[in-house]
Amino acid sequence: MKKKIWAIGGGKGGVGKSYVAGNLGILLAQKGNNVVLADLDLGGANLHTWLGVSNPIKGITEFIERDIPDIKKLLIPTDMPGLRLISGAKDGVEIANMKYTQKRRFVTALSQLDADYIVIDLGAGTAYNTVDFFLLADTQIIIVIPEPTSIENAYRFLKNSFYRQILHNSEKFRMKSMIKNILQKDNPFNINTPKQLIAYLNELGGNAAVFIEEQQQLFIPSIILNQVRSEKEKRIGLAMEKACLKYFNLNVKISGYLDFDETVRQSVIDREPLAKNSLESGPVQQLSIICEKLLREEEQRTKKNNLLSQLAL
Amino acid sequence: MTSLANNPQVEENYYQILEVSKTASLVEIRDAYESKLEETQLDAFAAYSLFPEDETEEILLYFSQAFVTLANPVARAKYDDELQHGMVSAEMQTVIEKEHLTKIKSLYSKKSVKGKTKTVPPAKKRPEKEEDGEEDEIKVNFAKEIRAESQEERRDQYLSLAIKNELAEEKLEEFYSTFKTHGSKLSYNGTVLQQIRKIKSVTLEELAQITCIRITYLKAIEDENFSIFSSEIYLKGYLLCYVEALQLPKEQVLKDYIILYKNSF
Numbered sequence: 001m002k003k004k005i006w007a008i009g010g011g012k013g014g015v016g017k018s019y020v021a022g023n024l025g026i027l028l029a030q031k032g033n034n035v036v037l038a039d040l041d042l043g044g045a046n047l048h049t050w051l052g053v054s055n056p057i058k059g060i061t062e063f064i065e066r067d068i069p070d071i072k073k074l075l076i077p078t079d080m081p082g083l084r085l086i087s088g089a090k091d092g093v094e095i096a097n098m099k100y101t102q103k104r105r106f107v108t109a110l111s112q113l114d115a116d117y118i119v120i121d122l123g124a125g126t127a128y129n130t131v132d133f134f135l136l137a138d139t140q141i142i143i144v145i146p147e148p149t150s151i152e153n154a155y156r157f158l159k160n161s162f163y164r165q166i167l168h169n170s171e172k173f174r175m176k177s178m179i180k181n182i183l184q185k186d187n188p189f190n191i192n193t194p195k196q197l198i199a200y201l202n203e204l205g206g207n208a209a210v211f212i213e214e215q216q217q218l219f220i221p222s223i224i225l226n227q228v229r230s231e232k233e234k235r236i237g238l239a240m241e242k243a244c245l246k247y248f249n250l251n252v253k254i255s256g257y258l259d260f261d262e263t264v265r266q267s268v269i270d271r272e273p274l275a276k277n278s279l280e281s282g283p284v285q286q287l288s289i290i291c292e293k294l295l296r297e298e299e300q301r302t303k304k305n306n307l308l309s310q311l312a313l
Numbered sequence: 314m315t316s317l318a319n320n321p322q323v324e325e326n327y328y329q330i331l332e333v334s335k336t337a338s339l340v341e342i343r344d345a346y347e348s349k350l351e352e353t354q355l356d357a358f359a360a361y362s363l364f365p366e367d368e369t370e371e372i373l374l375y376f377s378q379a380f381v382t383l384a385n386p387v388a389r390a391k392y393d394d395e396l397q398h399g400m401v402s403a404e405m406q407t408v409i410e411k412e413h414l415t416k417i418k419s420l421y422s423k424k425s426v427k428g429k430t431k432t433v434p435p436a437k438k439r440p441e442k443e444e445d446g447e448e449d450e451i452k453v454n455f456a457k458e459i460r461a462e463s464q465e466e467r468r469d470q471y472l473s474l475a476i477k478n479e480l481a482e483e484k485l486e487e488f489y490s491t492f493k494t495h496g497s498k499l500s501y502n503g504t505v506l507q508q509i510r511k512i513k514s515v516t517l518e519e520l521a522q523i524t525c526i527r528i529t530y531l532k533a534i535e536d537e538n539f540s541i542f543s544s545e546i547y548l549k550g551y552l553l554c555y556v557e558a559l560q561l562p563k564e565q566v567l568k569d570y571i572i573l574y575k576n577s578f
Contacts, residue, residue: 146358148358148361148362151358151359151361151362152361152362155361155362155363156362232351232355235355236355236358236359237359239352239355239356239358239359239360240359240360242356242359242360243356243359243360243363243364246360247360247363247364248363
């Protein structure tokens with residue numbers, strides 16, 4: 001099986017990204033997978049504390065600056081079988097200015113690690129740095145809580161991600177300068193949303209239409225709605241799907257819901273990952289269902305891509 | 314491509330709009346409206362920072378029009394009749410609906426009702442007490458549960474309201490002109506709404522029966538007691554029914570009133 005990268009992001013801080021990333025990592029490991037958890041919450045990395053491992057000595061910066069040529073040297077074992085950690089705790093915020101090529105090198109190195117899954121905790125923010133890592137992943141997860149600020153952040157994250165994806169991929173279609181122009185603020189085309197951009201490129205037809213169609217297909221983020229307190233709040237998930245389609249013309253799917261739960265907060269305070277000991281607990285079971293769903297969806301995408309590449313041959 | 318999300322352009326009939334069956338009871342229709350308000354509220358919340366305000370308003374107008382028509386047995390019978398005879402879109406229905414109501418209003422406000430009954434669809438037998446056309450004879454049903462009401466009773470309520478609306482027209486003109494003579498511009502706030510309701514001698518209880526909205530909410534609208542409403546959408550949704558019952562200019566009232574709501578923060 002080819003190695004899979006999962007990235008967990010979502011704009012706002014405090015919505016449970018590290019909690020989800022950490023527990024997903026543990027759940028995947030418990031299924032017998034070889035998992036590397038990468039804490040890229042640069043400037044605020046704390047998965048090492050949560051997993052109860054000692055402070056990391058080396059960070060990603062050393063790898064980027066080629067002081068440590070081998071990314072394997074960054075791996076920290078945990079007391080959970082099959083789970084290892086790469087921590088960005090030693091790395092300052094300045095690493096956020098990594099060049100795209102450096103990011104690619106880092107992600108390529110990650111994907112060459114001897115592991116089945118790499119789970120990346122991206123931390124807060126919608127900056128290029130975060131978005132780029134997000135887009136390089138095979139499974140892209142956004143964590144949202146039912147609060148206006150978090151929802152707004154999620155949309156900003158989605159919008160930035162889509163624009164960034166388009167920009168990266170436009171090169172091979174020889175459309176980079178054109179896309180760059182369109183994506184500028186106050187562009188003469190008066191395009192302000194992904195939906196307008198899609199409509200514009202569709203109208204141009206030909207190469208542009210083929211390109212944008214492909215980009216819509218390639219855009220695969222899914223949302224996990226966290227800290228849900230009622231049945232009514234659950235429905236925000238589907239309403240967000242609807243809104244993404246309506247205002248962005250993008251297919252963004254809800255992968256599931258996680259109930260608000262005091263034990264979750266306590267597990268974070270106690271530095272005792274829930275999935276590690278209390279498999280029976282509600283939050284873990286909910287996350288486990290989401291994990292299964294993500295695995296199924298990823299498999300479907302892989303199948304589809306394989307089929308497409310076979311057809312291309 | 315984007316047709317699935319609350320698109321008011323789709324030609325749907327009122328039953329489809331509220332997602333109820335053609336035989337839906339009043340309670341079902343009210344519950345459907347309530348859940349549409351909730352859905353709109355949720356959509357607006359979930360699309361936070363994307364959802365344009367005028368769009369919400371458009372959607373609310375759309376739902377409330379369906380609701381007030383189906384909740385009114387007279388209008389509903391007429392509407393059903395037209396639907397059956399292959400009528401066009403809901404948009405068109407609204408116009409016809411209004412004309413029809415105006416007709417009924419004028420019919421019942423005059424003493425010479427008897428000869429003209431044929432304009433009223435045969436399915437709805439006119440209540441006996443209307444025959445004498447005496448305003449003070451009109452019985453208002455105060456039943457607490459709308460479930461307990463018969464269709465006849467509801468028809469009564471609507472007809473009595475139609476008459477009250479009709480009879481108060483002159484007095485209302487007077488009321489409006491006092492604003493003009495004072496040189497002040499009329500703005501529909503809670504007090505003005507209450508004054509208009511009283512001019513029409515419609516009680517809050519009657520209004521509650523007609524609109525299927527609890528008195529507490531109707532009173533809160535008049536008192537501008539906004540804290541009772543869980544969101545702007547619910548307030549607007551209820552206000553639209555209030556305004557429809559008293560035959561006031563919807564968009565103007567909504568505009569004036571919501572400014573008050575927004576300034577209350």
